[in-house]
Amino acid sequence: MDIRQTSQTSRVIYHLKGRFDAHEVAKLKGTLEPVKQDFELDMQGVNFIDSSGLALLVNLYKKARDANVKMSIANLQDTVKVIFEVTKLDMVLPLDKSQKVST
Amino acid sequence: MQKGMPMHIALVTAFPPSKGSLNEYGFHFARALGNKAEVRQLSIVADTLAEKISEAPHIHRVWSFNDVQTAWKINQKLDDLKPDAVIFNLQFASFGDKRIPAALGLLAPWMSKSKRLSFTLLHNLFETVDLSSAGYAQNPILKTAMNLAGNAFTRALLKSDLIATTMPRYVDILRETYHAKNAFLAPHGSFDVGHIAPLPKTPTVMTFGKFGTYKKVEVLLEAHAELQKRLPDVRLVIAGSDSPNAKGYLENAAQQYQHLSNVVFTGYVAEEDVPRIFSDSTVVAFPYESTTGSSGVLHQAGQFGRAAVMPEIGDLADLIADEGYQALSFKPGDVASLTAALYDLLSDKEKALALGQANHRAASGITLDDVADWYLLHISRLLGQTWTLDKQAKQVASSTI
Numbered sequence: 157m158d159i160r161q162t163s164q165t166s167r168v169i170y171h172l173k174g175r176f177d178a179h180e181v182a183k184l185k186g187t188l189e190p191v192k193q194d195f196e197l198d199m200q201g202v203n204f205i206d207s208s209g210l211a212l213l214v215n216l217y218k219k220a221r222d223a224n225v226k227m228s229i230a231n232l233q234d235t236v237k238v239i240f241e242v243t244k245l246d247m248v249l250p251l252d253k254s255q256k257v258s259t
Numbered sequence: 260m261q262k263g264m265p266m267h268i269a270l271v272t273a274f275p276p277s278k279g280s281l282n283e284y285g286f287h288f289a290r291a292l293g294n295k296a297e298v299r300q301l302s303i304v305a306d307t308l309a310e311k312i313s314e315a316p317h318i319h320r321v322w323s324f325n326d327v328q329t330a331w332k333i334n335q336k337l338d339d340l341k342p343d344a345v346i347f348n349l350q351f352a353s354f355g356d357k358r359i360p361a362a363l364g365l366l367a368p369w370m371s372k373s374k375r376l377s378f379t380l381l382h383n384l385f386e387t388v389d390l391s392s393a394g395y396a397q398n399p400i401l402k403t404a405m406n407l408a409g410n411a412f413t414r415a416l417l418k419s420d421l422i423a424t425t426m427p428r429y430v431d432i433l434r435e436t437y438h439a440k441n442a443f444l445a446p447h448g449s450f451d452v453g454h455i456a457p458l459p460k461t462p463t464v465m466t467f468g469k470f471g472t473y474k475k476v477e478v479l480l481e482a483h484a485e486l487q488k489r490l491p492d493v494r495l496v497i498a499g500s501d502s503p504n505a506k507g508y509l510e511n512a513a514q515q516y517q518h519l520s521n522v523v524f525t526g527y528v529a530e531e532d533v534p535r536i537f538s539d540s541t542v543v544a545f546p547y548e549s550t551t552g553s554s555g556v557l558h559q560a561g562q563f564g565r566a567a568v569m570p571e572i573g574d575l576a577d578l579i580a581d582e583g584y585q586a587l588s589f590k591p592g593d594v595a596s597l598t599a600a601l602y603d604l605l606s607d608k609e610k611a612l613a614l615g616q617a618n619h620r621a622a623s624g625i626t627l628d629d630v631a632d633w634y635l636l637h638i639s640r641l642l643g644q645t646w647t648l649d650k651q652a653k654q655v656a657s658s659t660i
Binding site: 177178179181182206207208209210211212214215218242243244245247248 | 421427430443444445446581582583617620621623624625626629630632633636637639640
C-alpha cells in the first residue's frame with residue numbers, strides 16, 4: 157500500500173492507494189499513530205479492504221474519539237463501500253459523504 | 260445524541276469449564292468485553308455445570324443443555340439483571356443435541372427483544388450446514404423437516420435487534436433469503452495473539468476439534484501411514500473429543516488404527532493446554548468434509564503462528580479469501596492429496612514457518628478485542644449514545660473473568 161501525506165490548514169490528509177489488508181495494517185498503523193491531530197483518510201485509491209483493515213479503522217476511530225481528534229474517511233470506491241455496508245460500519249464510522257464517490 | 264455512561268452488558272453463552280459448544284469463544288469474548296472502558300458491568304448468563312464450583316459473581320449458571328425451559332430461564336435471569344443490552348453467542352445446536360430443546364432455546368433472543376436491546380451472534384446458518392454429514396438428519400424426509408424448522412427458527416433469531424454472522428456469505432443469505440435488514444458481518448476474531456513459538460524438532464501434524472460428524476480423522480490417519488514411509492519420526496496428534504452427535508467415534512478410530520505408531524489421542528483439551536498443543540505442532544490439519552461456519556481452529560492456528568492444510572470447501576475457502584489466512588489445500592477425503600500437502604510443509608520448515616507467519620499476521624489483524632469494539636459501537640448507536648472514556652467508572656476488571 158502507498159501512503160501519501162498532505163496537509164490542509166489544521167488537519168492531515170492521508171491518501172491511501174492499493175490493498176488495505178492484514179499484511180498492510182502494520183505499515184499503516186505505524187504511519188497514522190499516535191493520533192494527535194485531526195485527519196482524513198482519502199481512500200480513493202483503495203480497491204480492497206479486509207476485516208483487518210476495518211479493525212484498524214475502528215481502532216483509529218476510538219483513539220481519535222478518546223483524544224478529541226476529528227477523523228473522517230472519504231472517497232470510498234464502490235467495492236470498498238460494499239464492505240462497509242455489509243459490516244454496518246458505515247453507520248458508526250465517520251464517513252464523509254459530501255465528497256464525490258469514485259467508481 | 261446523549262453522552263453515555265458505561266453500559267451493563269449481558270452475554271449469553273456456554274462458558275468454561277463447561278464443554279458446551281462455543282465455550283472457548285464465549286470465554287475470550289467475555290474477557291474482551293470486560294476489558295472495555297465502555298462496559299461498566301458484564302454479566303455472563305452461562306450453562307450449568309455437573310458440579311458446583313466457586314466462580315466470580317458475575318457468572319450466572321442459568322440454563323442447561325437439552326432443557327426445554329432454556330429460553331424462559333435465560334429471560335428470567337435477564338429480567339433480574341436488567342442489562343442495557345444482551346449478546347447471544349450462538350450456533351444452531353447451542354442449546355441441545357435433541358431437536359426440540361435445541362430449537363426452543365433459539366427463541367431466547369426473540370423473547371428478550373421486547374425488553375432490552377438484543378444482539379445475536381450466530382456462528383452458523385442452517386442453509387450452509389450439510390445436516391447429514393453434521394449428524395443431524397440422516398434421511399431425506401427428516402432433512403426436509405429440519406430445513407423447514409431451521410428456516411422458522413432463523414426467522415425467530417432475526418427478531419433480534421441486530422444479528423451478526425462471521426462470514427460475508429451468511430449475511431448475503433440472511434439478506435437475500437430472509438430479507439433481513441438487521442444482519443451484518445462481524446468477523447470471528449482471534450483470541451490472544453502472542454509470539455510465535457519455534458517449530459518442534461519432531462515433525463508433528465495436529466488436528467483439533469470435536470470429531471465424528473463432518474470432521475473425520477480416518478483420512479488423516481491414512482495420510483499419517485503414508486507420511487511415515489518418508490518421515491519415520493512424524494507424529495500425529497488428534498486433539499479433542501467426540502462430537503455430541505458421534506459418541507464413541509474417536510475410541511473406535513483409535514482401535515481401528517492402533518497398529519500405527521506415533522499417534523496421540525489427547526481427549527478434551529482444557530483451555531490452559533491449548534497453547535502447548537498448538538506450539539508443539541508443525542502444521543494444523545483440517546480433515547473436514549463440510550463446515551458449519553467460520554473456523555475457530557484456523558484462527559487459533561493463526562494466533563500461534565502455525566501453517567494450515569485445509570480441504571477445498573466453501574466456508575474455509577471464504578475465510579482464506581476474506582481474512583487473509585493462507586493454507587495448502589487438499590481434495591476432501593483424498594489421502595494422496597492430503598499426504599502431499601502435509602509432506603510439503605513437514606519437509607520444508609521454512610515454508611511451514613512462512614505460512615504460519617502469514618496466518619499470524621492475519622490473526623493479529625483482527626482480534627476478538629477488535630471485534631468487541633464493533634459490537635459496542637453498534638450497541639452505542641442503537642442506544643442513541645456516544646461514549647466518553649471513563650476508566651474510573653469501570654467496575655469489572657479483566658482479572659475477574
